[in-house]
Amino acid sequence: MLRILIIDESRARAEELCGGLAMAGHQVAAVLPSALDLTAQIEAIKPDVILIETESPSRDTLENLAVMNRDMPRPVILLTQESDAAVMRAAFKAGVSAYIVDNLDLARLKPIVDVATEAGFDVVRGSESDVVARFVAALDAYPSEHVVRLTADCPLTDPLLVEAVVATHLARHADYTSNVLPRSFPKGLDVEVMRADVLRIAADEAAAADEREHVTPFVYRRPERFRLTNHDSGRALGREWWTVDTPADLDRVRAMVDRVGDDRCSWTAMLAAVGCRNPAGRGDLALRPAGAGDADALLRWRNASDAVQWSTTARAVDPTEHRAWFERILVDAGRRLWIGVVDGLPVGMVRVDVETGIGTVSVAVDPERRGHGVGSGLLRAVKGELLGDCQVVELRALVHPANPGSARIFGRSGFTEMGLDDESGFVVWRCDRSTFGA
Numbered sequence: 001m002l003r004i005l006i007i008d009e010s011r012a013r014a015e016e017l018c019g020g021l022a023m024a025g026h027q028v029a030a031v032l033p034s035a036l037d038l039t040a041q042i043e044a045i046k047p048d049v050i051l052i053e054t055e056s057p058s059r060d061t062l063e064n065l066a067v068m069n070r071d072m073p074r075p076v077i078l079l080t081q082e083s084d085a086a087v088m089r090a091a092f093k094a095g096v097s098a099y100i101v102d103n104l105d106l107a108r109l110k111p112i113v114d115v116a117t118e119a120g121f122d123v124v125r126g127s128e129s130d131v132v133a134r135f136v137a138a139l140d141a142y143p144s145e146h147v148v149r150l151t152a153d154c155p156l157t158d159p160l161l162v163e164a165v166v167a168t169h170l171a172r173h174a175d176y177t178s179n180v181l182p183r184s185f186p187k188g189l190d191v192e193v194m195r196a197d198v199l200r201i202a203a204d205e206a207a208a209a210d211e212r213e214h215v216t217p218f219v220y221r222r223p224e225r226f227r228l229t230n231h232d233s234g235r236a237l238g239r240e241w242w243t244v245d246t247p248a249d250l251d252r253v254r255a256m257v258d259r260v261g262d263d264r265c266s267w268t269a270m271l272a273a274v275g276c277r278n279p280a281g282r283g284d285l286a287l288r289p290a291g292a293g294d295a296d297a298l299l300r301w302r303n304a305s306d307a308v309q310w311s312t313t314a315r316a317v318d319p320t321e322h323r324a325w326f327e328r329i330l331v332d333a334g335r336r337l338w339i340g341v342v343d344g345l346p347v348g349m350v351r352v353d354v355e356t357g358i359g360t361v362s363v364a365v366d367p368e369r370r371g372h373g374v375g376s377g378l379l380r381a382v383k384g385e386l387l388g389d390c391q392v393v394e395l396r397a398l399v400h401p402a403n404p405g406s407a408r409i410f411g412r413s414g415f416t417e418m419g420l421d422d423e424s425g426f427v428v429w430r431c432d433r434s435t436f437g438a
């Protein structure tokens, strides 16, 4: 049932309107004598439609409508005696959806309300900040087994990519799947898919404000509880910026679309047309998600004699064990593994294992590339990478007490020494998310 707000300077006329709306099966949410402070009134009353009846819409009314239309748009039906074309134009400009001149037969009100509220989409409304509850309200209205979340800052969303992420989600029987943990697609093609029951758990249990506002962090911060998986592009495109957060982003995305001449082309056609715009510079250290071809290099770095000495197990890893571990980790969005690359060559790795939003970081550098800032560079780069999503709120590392190189890189990368870990006897280093950008 639609909730209608009536604005009418005449109380008697408003009462007649209320009767007509009740007959048409609508609910009158409130009756106001003027459009004064309309946006605040809408926020309090939460109507679906606004029905204004007036001799002639005043400038104040139109100004209030224009502000509301900008901040909290709602369909507006205007019933009036005013037939001046300039006033009509001004009313449409202020956001009026239906402008009806002359006395209206109340029996004809229903189709007008129906058409004015039809934008072609069904809408579920809810709290502005408690977005996870809003998602569950939509789920209640449209029950489903899985939910796809797309955000409005991604106008280049590609339906074929959405389908591919859904297929990965179903094939791996995941609770939650995205294509950003780690990011291998241009930023702005983000897709999340989750089981509906998992979304409901998040809505029931999430307490932190950011976990309610950003909908999914409650789930993807807890790989120990939910089965998370990542859909990977197989390419290192995470530095490309296709999202729209600022007016400059909008200009850039518009220019990209103009260049292709088709705003419905696939993301791969868009990439072919615009190319990579943010390649790493010569000599720069860049991160890319690890891929199947990195297995041998990772095993070599892991089994270097000092890496074995400083590891928590203090033993070399067997190749069969390594392959099984590596296959699991490549699809696990709770254990993110990147390769550091300089001028196209792999120079080291950095990994973050997440549990309840706390990421444990480990790092290893190719023995031939040590002592040239690669280890410190990997830590700096991974902190930047983690700022691109909300998964990790704090980073920790366990460092062998006799490993001076490691203590040096954590100390100079914004980590603080916290003392010895009781279980392993290793030194705990910690770094808060608020310092990731520093």
Ligand SMILES: CC(C)(COP(=O)(O)OP(=O)(O)OC[C@H]1O[C@@H](n2cnc3c(N)ncnc32)[C@H](O)[C@@H]1OP(=O)(O)O)[C@@H](O)C(=O)NCCC(=O)NCCS
Pocket: 306, 307, 310, 361, 362, 363, 364, 365, 366, 369, 370, 371, 372, 373, 374, 375, 376, 377, 397, 398, 399, 403, 404, 405, 406, 408, 409
């Ligand atoms: C620890 C490690 C990642 C450092 O990588 P790296 O690329 O050499 O790091 P950087 O070049 O950024 O910095 C290393 C610093 O440690 C210092 N260092 C290295 N070995 C040292 C030693 N034995 N004694 C004192 N300082 C030492 C270097 O001099 C350098 O400091 P500086 O730049 O002030 O001279 C690398 O040595 C490695 O892969 N070790 C094996 C795996 C490991 O121990 N990982 C850490 C576990 S989380």
